[in-house]
Amino acid sequence: MDAIELSIFSSRIESICDEMGAVLQRAAFSPNIKDRLDFSCAIFDAQGQLCAQAAHIPVHLGSMAYAMQDIVEQVDWQPGDMLALNDPYLGGTHLPDVTLVCPVYMNGRRVGFVANRAHHADIGAESPGSMPLATHLDEEGLVISPTKIMRGNQVSAEFEQIKQALRHTIESTGDFNAQISANQRGAQRLLSVVEDMGAEKYERALTHLNEYGDRLMLQLLQRIPVGVYHFEDVMDDDGLGAKDIKIKLSLTINNSEVIANFAGTTSQVAGNINCPLSVVAAAVYYVFRCLMPVNTPACFGVYRRIKIIAEHGSLINAIKPAAVAAGNVETSTRLVDVVIGALAQAVPEELPAASHGSMNNVAMGAKTEGVSWNYYETIGGGMGGGALFDGLSAVQTHMTNTLNTPIESLEMHYPLRVKRYQVRSGSGGEGKTKGGDGLIREIEFLKPAHITLLTERRRHKPWGVLGGQAGKCGENWLNETRLAAKVSVDVSVGDCLAIKTPGGGGYGV
Template sequence: ELAPGDTAITNHPGFGGSHLPDITLITPVHSGTGRLLGYAASRAHHAEIGGIRPGSMPPAATRLSEEGVVIEPRLLVAAGTPRWEEVQQLLEFGPYPSRAPLDNVADLEAALAANHRGSRHLQSLAVTHGEDEVVAYMEALRQEAARGVRAALAVLPDGVYRAQGGLDDGAVIAVAIEVDQERARIDFTGSAAVHPGNLNATPAIVQSAVIYVLRLLVEKPLPLNEGFLDPVEICLPPGMLNPPFTVMGDNPAVVGGNVETSQCLVDTLLEALGIVAGSQGTMNNTLFGNEQFGYYETICGGTGAGPGFDGADAVHSHMTNTRITDAEVLENRYPVRTERFGVRSGSGGAGRWRGGDGAVRELTFLEPVALSVLTQHRRSGPKGGAGGGDGAPGCQHIVRGNGTVQELGAIDGAQLMAGDRLVMETPGGGGWGEPDPPAADSAASTRERLA
């Protein structure tokens, strides 16, 4: 139990974590009378936390330790006294230490400051309005979220809604959503066993995907909190979505589960409910670096269409929301040149409402780097809905300086030399509904849509 003046730190996937680059700090907030009001928490992605490749998202990882420094739950601050030396020692030693421990510590100092600021604001509210009033309002916010979800579930006809999605290597995600008036039971029985690579998710990731989909069902503004899960039971058997974890053991790898399996989870849940076609279903994670630097970006794609609307072109969707670095900033800070970044025209699925188009991105590297890509929907495209066509699958390859082309798999890596170029084409979203007959001037129609 956390006492006043304590702050816990962890990135362990078995204790509410997602993947190792995401480090979480949790600080209890006590009132002046010593009453526990709540917790201030911060989670931030560290671009480098160790592992067998720069960027800490190695495509070939099969064990958690290969993905970077594992911080089991421990105290970063005990009774007001920080333990920075212990944390720095964790970061600098071990089988695959961080390549940027000083950056890690600086970012953790910022996260701790954020927790302290949040704590002060909550304590100030308690002083101004009274402890009982603040605690009552927090509980009211949770109940309001639960009521919103119950109302959304009540609109759905009672019954069982099923779907089956899958990763490029054949690993299955199966879901059955049983709706009974204002409650739902979401059962993932039939999903794949523990993944031999890094595509294992965690219960926290599954819960996040479920909360996100439930939020899409609610049309009014709602506070996003634990109340979303009050009317929901999640059945999660052991396997890829609930792998075994121990505190000190060498656990299954998870980095791809956080960024890729999570996307498949959302699309599978949405397919079961039948409300929208599949979106790009991947984050198109791209990492490159060497011993001097590391860089990580996720690349946009097409979103799925739905009844009454087309999908959006070249945007992030679902479990990813980051803005890509501007080309001018990227080229100023890193040894890379942006050759092309645009819409991948025609990659969205056909339908009465078209799926959104993916993107094309080409980067030329100006010095040797290690490249990693973690992607999905390279073998098959995102599913269409209600008779709509599937979106185009993505692809990526390397053009070497001598003109040789090297194809890359969905989860892959390569050592690049100066002058080598990465070409990535991201998936389009699925279409919705039977396609209308072709227009007389389809080129003009496409130009009008893009405009």
């Protein structure tokens, strides 16, 4: 297969993921999926190795790439099956992220899988938004071990049980149906590609694609000076008393592989900032992928030279049933900072300063006067400055690239009013190139509610590099009272919640 044929093939299967995403967005019921685009779509080969993905959520996709082979091996697959799972210890990330996997068959032969992962604001936790300050996995909602929700293209009894366990059945059912539809469309499109090429030629093309991805990874490794690079950073807290929780990395680079050894990282904690190893893989894969050419295919071959080591029972390789809701969103962002910090010692001209370092999670809802509502979103901040550019302001960075919930949508769906939404001027670090500024989002409550905040960089600033200044820490306020980084509180009518997100670090002097 020559370079042109390979490029066309890669684009062809990647476009299937894009189409799956379009179906999922347009069919979904919740603002979290249809407006914020908190979902991801991918294609895998018959063994569960990544073939293609859309440019969706890095923490979703990297973790799926890492865990999918184990999922495939666990299940007796049949045509017409659809599998659902969210168990972080069996291939998921955290409970709100529900993954649906569908095998694709041609003439009785399995030729691949299509999958999508979408964030459900209601996954059955007691706390609205299903992002509680929990100490145990079961407190975070419904745990779905790999379960067939469809068999032979027919809805299973298990699927009905899952839907009935959720608080917002209509919205949840709509989002699940959108995920099913996205996979069905992806399976149709993938089958048409395989039928057009023939199964043998399709599999040979995947081999060529992985070999090409591997060559690009080798070129990157030859560009990075051989050595062992050390870096560590800390999480602010776990919300339950533990502070300055260390993530430590020794990154070994040689001409043929990467070894990311996280020995020395703090043991798992009581709060929910723990995470499974699949989230670590997502962070490491992401940083190396950012250093590769734009046309690098998103396939297994790109990542197979990366080895990850983390002690079982540590913060980043937690033991079930440790709570993990914030690990996927907050610890993942700190892992990216740590990998960037290590690599910046080797190729400082190619890595930026720390970005705002938090997804600034806001979960809220209530049941009043017979009306139940449930809302979740992440809020952007400042991007770190780089050698050739100022950091962008008011954006999501690294492990998520979701959009904000538009004010019109938020106020239409929920008893909320957005009083202020603006760039937080001056929050980015100074330097030869500046860090981007964060955001201020202030929300007034029109009905009583319960809110949970899971945020970071409220005590430790996003660092600069090569003499650049750090960005400002974030702040959380309820009326005139400053809130902790991770907190769960009740609010009354007329109360105002203000989230001031961190800026990015500056680069150089």
